[in-house]
Structure formats: structure tokens, C-alpha cells
Amino acid sequence: xxxxxxxxxxxxxxxxxxxxxVISPEGNILAENSVVTGVEGGxxxxxxxxxxxxxxxxKAVDDYKPIGIGIGCPGIIDSKNGVVVFAANLxxxxxxxxxxxxxxxxxxxxxxxxxxxxxxxEATFGAGKIYRNSVLVxxxxxxxxxxxxxxxxxxxxKSAGAEIGHMIIVKDGLPCTCGNRGCFEAYSSASAIIKxxxxxxxxxPESAMWxxxxxxxxxxxxxxxYWDSDQTAADVLEWYLDHLAVGLxxxxxxxxxxxIMIGGGISKEGDRLVNPLQKRVDAMLFAGSDxxxxxxxxxxxxxxxxxxxxxxxxx
Ligand SMILES: [Zn+2]
Numbered sequence: 026x027x028x029x030x031x032x033x034x035x036x037x038x039x040x041x042x043x044x045x046x047v048i049s050p051e052g053n054i055l056a057e058n059s060v061v062t063g064v065e066g067g068x069x070x071x072x073x074x075x076x077x078x079x080x081x082x083x084k085a086v087d088d089y090k091p092i093g094i095g096i097g098c099p100g101i102i103d104s105k106n107g108v109v110v111f112a113a114n115l116x117x118x119x120x121x122x123x124x125x126x127x128x129x130x131x132x133x134x135x136x137x138x139x140x141x142x143x144x145x146x147e148a149t150f151g152a153g154k155i156y157r158n159s160v161l162v163x164x165x166x167x168x169x170x171x172x173x174x175x176x177x178x179x180x181x182x183k184s185a186g187a188e189i190g191h192m193i194i195v196k197d198g199l200p201c202t203c204g205n206r207g208c209f210e211a212y213s214s215a216s217a218i219i220k221x222x223x224x225x226x227x228x229x230p231e232s233a234m235w236x237x238x239x240x241x242x243x244x245x246x247x248x249x250x251y252w253d254s255d256q257t258a259a260d261v262l263e264w265y266l267d268h269l270a271v272g273l274x275x276x277x278x279x280x281x282x283x284x285i286m287i288g289g290g291i292s293k294e295g296d297r298l299v300n301p302l303q304k305r306v307d308a309m310l311f312a313g314s315d316x317x318x319x320x321x322x323x324x325x326x327x328x329x330x331x332x333x334x335x336x337x338x339x340x
Pocket of ligand 1: 190191201202203204205208210
């Protein structure tokens with residue numbers, strides 16, 4: 026029999042589309058494809074779409090031997106049993122997705138939540154590749170992320186932990202989508218900076234941001250654009266970076282990772298975001314940053330991190 030190289034399939038389920046990649050043991054992309062999620066068709070349709078995607082990917086790499094399929098899925102995932110306990114945007118309740126997919130494709134299937142998958146992706150193939158201990162913090166609509174300890178994903182009891190965005194950083198603070206107040210997410214997400222920018226514009230009619238934006242059209246980049254030329258924008262960023270840094274220092278002091286990787290839309294600001302965060306983290310880090318420094322870096326895999334990490338689940 027002819028010798029075939031192994032490959033690993035990673036599936037990243039989003040509310041609108043499902044992304045799939047096939048990667049080699051070295052982390053090279055051998056094939057990629059996507060399909061609509063099809064939430065309106067229910068769990069059978071979503072499962073059928075995943076199976077279709079897996080079959081297309083397998084056809085594209087038929088001289089490789091697929092070892093297994095990893096799935097990153099939004100919501101609360103029982104990763105031990107491969108069950109989607111609850112996923113609001115998929116309208117899933119207790120769906121044994123790993124079993125449903127595995128039965129039809131004849132390969133082992135492992136699952137984790139999408140934020141954890143992204144963290145594992147960055148830790149295995151991206152910005153955390155050279156470190157054994159890393160934390161990913163994704164600054165998007167919400168704040169997600171994951172924790173890697175000694176090269177292993179930390180998920181907590183019944184995989185319900187590592188909810189970085191809901192660590193409370195301000196008692197009785199801003200309301201969060203989860204129902205609590207003062208969550209990291211309420212201060213550090215892209216939504217949070219957009220809301221703050223709009224509020225400060227309204228309070229400061231003299232702000233230069235009014236030249237090109239209204240409180241209705243501001244986005245996550247607005248304050249960064251005007252950082253050097255407008256005091257209101259600078260104040261927004263001071264507020265944003267200060268709160269973001271508090272969350273990062275908490276993570277750094279609890280887990281003492283070698284690196285905190287920043288992903289999501291806001292991370293596109295690159296050094297302009299990362300450098301001031303590094304300064305703040307260094308200043309607040311327990312016992313200082315000489316003995317066991319914690320680097321703050323930009324994540325490198327972008328929206329492919331989830332699919333890469335899903336594949337890493339079966340490596
Ligand atoms: Zn919350």
C-alpha cells in the first residue's frame with residue numbers, strides 16, 4: 026500500500042457561514058472551502074452542510090489521509106461529549122453535533138467552543154507558536170478568547186470556563202450583554218469603544234472627529250484615526266486602553282502566560298494598540314516584568330484562527 030501523509034480537518038461554525046480547512050502536520054493549508062450555515066433549516070440542515078463541506082474538502086486532498094475532524098462552535102460546548110449545550114445564534118439546545126457529523130463521515134470528531142478553537146489555533150500555528158503558555162483575547166462585537174496552559178487548552182468545569190469577556194473589572198459598572206455589570210467586555214469590545222466614542226463626541230461638539238463622523242457613523246477605528254490630532258479622541262483611547270489593560274493584567278497575574286495575543290477587529294491597529302498596552306501591563310504586573318515578562322502581541326491568523334485551532338484539536 027502506498028504511503029499517505031496525514032491531514033487534519035478543521036471546521037469553524039459561524040452564524041452565517043461555516044469555514045473549513047485541511048492542514049498538514051506542519052500547519053500548511055492543503056485545502057479550504059466554506060458553506061452557508063443554514064440556521065433556518067435547523068440542526069439537521071446545519072449538520073448536512075458540515076458533512077457536505079467535509080466531503081468537498083476530502084475530495085480536494087485525496088492523496089492525504091484524514092485523521093479526524095475538529096469543530097469550533099459558538100455557544101456552550103460540552104467538549105468531552107461533543108454536544109452543543111446551548112448556542113443562541115444557531116438556535117441549538119443539547120445538539121450532539123460531533124456524533125451526528127461523525128456518523129456520516131466515518132471519522133473521529135472533536136469539538137470545542139469557537140473562542141477556545143481560535144486560542145488553540147493562535148497557540149499552535151500563530152502568534153503563540155513558540156510559547157507553551159498563552160492567552161488569546163479577541164476584541165470584536167464582544168470579548169472572547171482562550172487560555173493555553175503548558176500547550177493544553179484550559180476549558181474549566183464542563184468546558185464552561187475561560188469566559189474572559191465576563192470577568193468583572195468594575196463593580197457596578199457598565200451593563201453587559203450577559204446581564205451582569207462591569208464585565209471586561211463592556212469596556213474592551215469594539216462595541217464598547219464605538220459607544221464611548223459616540224458619547225464623547227456628543228459631549229464635545231468641538232471635537233475634530235465631527236469633521237468626518239457623527240455619533241451614528243463612528244466605528245472602532247475613529248478614535249485611533251484622530252488620536253494625535255484631537256483631545257476627545259485621545260481621552261476615549263486613554264479610557265479604552267486603561268480598562269483593557271486592567272483585564273490583561275488580571276489574566277497575566279492569574280495565568281502568567283508568556284504571551285497575550287490580541288485578536289479581533291480592533292487588533293488591526295497593530296503597534297498603536299499593542300505598544301501602549303504592553304507599557305500598562307508592565308507597569309501593573311505583579312512583581313514586575315523582569316523575572317517572568319508577559320508579552321502583548323497582535324494575533325496573526327485573523328479569521329482563520331478558529332478553523333486552524335479546530336484542526337489542532339485532532340492533531
Ligand atoms: Zn458579561
